[in-house]
Amino acid sequence: MAESIDERVAQSVKESDEQAPTVIVDDLHIVYRVYGATAGKGNAPAAFKRILRRQASPAMREVHAVRGVTFTAHRGESIGLIGRNGSGKSTLLRAVAGLLPATRGAVFTDGQPTLLGVNAALMGDLTGERNIILGCLAMGLTPAQAKERYADIVEFSGLGEFIDLPMRTYSSGMQQRLRFAIAAVKSHDVLMIDEALATGDAEFRRRSEDRIRELRDEAGTVFLVSHSLDVVTQTCTRAIWLDKGEIKMDGDADSVVKAYSAATS
Numbered sequence: 001m002a003e004s005i006d007e008r009v010a011q012s013v014k015e016s017d018e019q020a021p022t023v024i025v026d027d028l029h030i031v032y033r034v035y036g037a038t039a040g041k042g043n044a045p046a047a048f049k050r051i052l053r054r055q056a057s058p059a060m061r062e063v064h065a066v067r068g069v070t071f072t073a074h075r076g077e078s079i080g081l082i083g084r085n086g087s088g089k090s091t092l093l094r095a096v097a098g099l100l101p102a103t104r105g106a107v108f109t110d111g112q113p114t115l116l117g118v119n120a121a122l123m124g125d126l127t128g129e130r131n132i133i134l135g136c137l138a139m140g141l142t143p144a145q146a147k148e149r150y151a152d153i154v155e156f157s158g159l160g161e162f163i164d165l166p167m168r169t170y171s172s173g174m175q176q177r178l179r180f181a182i183a184a185v186k187s188h189d190v191l192m193i194d195e196a197l198a199t200g201d202a203e204f205r206r207r208s209e210d211r212i213r214e215l216r217d218e219a220g221t222v223f224l225v226s227h228s229l230d231v232v233t234q235t236c237t238r239a240i241w242l243d244k245g246e247i248k249m250d251g252d253a254d255s256v257v258k259a260y261s262a263a264t265s
């Protein structure tokens with residue numbers, strides 16, 4: 001039977017909503033400027049020569065971490081950022097989250113990107129319990145909403161009886177689990193996750209992967225920085241391979257991970 005006009009309109013609205021861009025990165029460059037005595041030429045022989053010649057180290061050194069990156073992310077995508085250490089993944093994530101200014105180029109976002117960790121808000125001397133409430137408030141939930149979601153967060157984090165101990169007594173893995181559990185309780189337009197899943201055990205990782213899929217289905221966009229290629233292929237629809245601050249490849253997660261593994265093995 002032929003589709004009614006209403007069905008066709010609904011379908012095309014759905015399709016165009018799924019295609020809607022959430023993040024546009026246009027020829028982005030990020031340059032860190034490192035000031036002070038530790039800013040040297042970077043290699044030992046050069047530093048040694050400077051000492052022999054009694055020259056002062058240069059006052060400022062520039063690190064060009066992201067070099068002309070351009071891409072568009074859409075609603076419903078989860079994008080894995082992969083690449084060697086120092087290739088610029090975290091820098092790119094922080095720039096998209098609005099935490100680093102563009103040296104050149106621009107980042108446009110629809111909605112407020114959230115970078116997981118609510119680190120700034122969480123406090124080591126407070127118990128996990130208190131930190132959950134604090135983290136929820138920092139994400140803009142009301143006290144009533146925070147209370148309502150408290151039990152879900154504790155369950156998701158799997159921290160059990162540790163929840164009423166101060167957060168400074170947690171291992172780094174336990175802290176990451178709590179951060180993920182807090183951030184994942186709310187849907188985000190753009191959620192950015194930096195390696196949070198690497199620290200969990202298999203069970204926590206599986207639950208996190210399921211939750212990422214749900215967040216993506218709730219019409220958001222998820223960015224994930226990970227050194228675990230399995231996590232990227234299992235949770236991401238697309239992957240961007242960064243190399244020395246430039247995009248080496250951008251495409252469906254399986255093909256990019258395959259090409260990256262072949263180049264690095």
Ligand SMILES: Nc1ncnc2c1ncn2[C@@H]1O[C@H](COP(=O)(O)OP(=O)(O)OP(=O)(O)O)[C@@H](O)[C@H]1O
Pocket residue numbers: 032033034063064065083084085086087088089090091092
């Ligand atoms: N705060 C900073 N000040 C100066 N340089 C920095 C700073 N943070 C990162 N860098 C430099 O920027 C480059 C990219 O670093 P970035 O942390 O973005 O890479 P990454 O791909 O996330 O690395 P990793 O996989 O090791 O986490 C590196 O050369 C790094 O030394």
